[in-house]
Amino acid sequence: MTDAATVQEGPFERLSSLVAGDMAQVNRLIRERMASENAPRIPEISAHLIEAGGKRLRPILTLAASRLCGYAGEHHIRLAATVEFIHTATLLHDDVVDGSAKRRGRATANILWDNKSSVLVGDYLFARAFLLMVETGSLRVLDILSEASAVIAEGEVLQLTTAHDLTTDEARYLKVIRGKTAALFAAATEVGGVIAGAPEAQVSALATYGDALGIAFQVADDLLDYGGTSARLGKNPGDDFREGKVTMPVILAYQRGDDDARAFWRRTIVEGKQEEGDLERALVLFGDTDALTDTHARARAQADRAVAALDAFPDSEVRDALADIATFVVDRTV
């Protein structure tokens, strides 16, 4: 992962530097709005997560999308902060739901404080996000991000019921990852176009870009959990396998497997009875069924869809950087 991480800086950092001035304003606004006169624990917990050095990918996407549409106002700053608040709120709640102890290399808020605080501070950030949107005066933006918030929660609930369930097919998996990742990516880019008053064709292209990028990102992530197409296990490989998560590689390997293979998947994923050597056997079965290479192909197709959507915009540094990010998230899995 370290090599990949080094390479990874490239396109993200390039886009990030293109919107660095705006991002400084976003960071100021975030600090200002996560404050709470009455409950100092709120900014403490928010800051723990927000200032933990995340990539700020989602707000950067909003800033980049509005730049792409030639926006000259100030509301994109509020929307980028909104998107980061919603993302942070979902992370706080996710860590409670998953009982996670670490995030971005640090202890999670639910461990450092408690589950109660994580739930309530998440709720506070959601409410603050909506207040920021109200300030933009755009009902359409509120509609898009409310809908995305519903899809996120729905996807998480769906995920609770898909773990250990081998009847999960590609369509259901896609719904889960739309909720987990793509819905907020798509909303983040779409509202950048909406606030800029861009033509509908461009707004819709931005939504498509975000959706496709989000799906590519999450499929690639699920693939990396098995070491990527080379199936070389790095550190912490097979977390999803151990937790019985039914991600794309498992779906393909199960559907294409023979009776023996299916029995293996039922034992390890459905019944959760795993023994030494099982992860290695899973990798062999992935190889037999082309599960990893075909998962990679699906991520690649989504990246291509993201890049194609950018045709709605004239050539520019921002457009190039957005295209490179889509390609990059998939390349890192090889």
Next chain:
Amino acid sequence: MTDAATVQEGPFERLSSLVAGDMAQVNRLIRERMASENAPRIPEISAHLIEAGGKRLRPILTLAASRLCGYAGEHHIRLAATVEFIHTATLLHDDVVDGSAKRRGRATANILWDNKSSVLVGDYLFARAFLLMVETGSLRVLDILSEASAVIAEGEVLQLTTAHDLTTDEARYLKVIRGKTAALFAAATEVGGVIAGAPEAQVSALATYGDALGIAFQVADDLLDYGGTSARLGKNPGDDFREGKVTMPVILAYQRGDDDARAFWRRTIVEGKQEEGDLERALVLFGDTDALTDTHARARAQADRAVAALDAFPDSEVRDALADIATFVVDRTV
């Protein structure tokens, strides 16, 4: 409590019957919007709570407020459903935060399903609430209810940090109960006026009514936990005492107590070291310091403030019922 409960039906039921036609539409809309094609667990959990026979007081307040302002449109139905969704979402999260096993006489969702589902379904209902508001096309409504949601979360976080803390004064207690109860009451009545396009004086009167009613309601509730002014302990008395909650009676008794009394409160509330007879001793100390009667007086003053706010409206059955509710919530504590 049974006698009180029987009497209690009076003004609530009267108001409820005045808006019964609208309420039937609200119930239909609630059922329609809590659905989720992708995650059937969402409506299951929502229905468990929403259809458990709560009084629907908050949506009734919204309907009554819009009626009071002569509203003839349809958006009050959406706003009443919004208010019930936000309320239900906060109950789901509260039960996780408090680790509650029972609500309205039934097992809580966090017990019947799990904490994860309660957190996520709460998030889903929040998002759905915002989508309903967007449909009304009123940014002001979105502003009011987003702000209320922030105050609710803030109040709950504040409450986490006030338990066992005898430095809590009346001002901080007021902030907690505004978050816990009054903020949503005030928003529920205010948006009824806003959607009706009522004059500002009436909109502001409705917000005052809801705020005062909510505070009276919660102070009375906290008083009832010690049996009301008569200090006759009914069933489950002293829950707040055992949990070390610093409510109005304790604040007054501690502030007015002598050294011995203060030592008692520190041992029982701060250190949580309670033994048999302590609850009875607390009641004696309440009597010595007029803590219960003065708590009652404060609730009464809020009820008076609520009734006075209704002067902004001409006489009507709805106005009378709203006034009676304010008086009633305090009377039940005698």
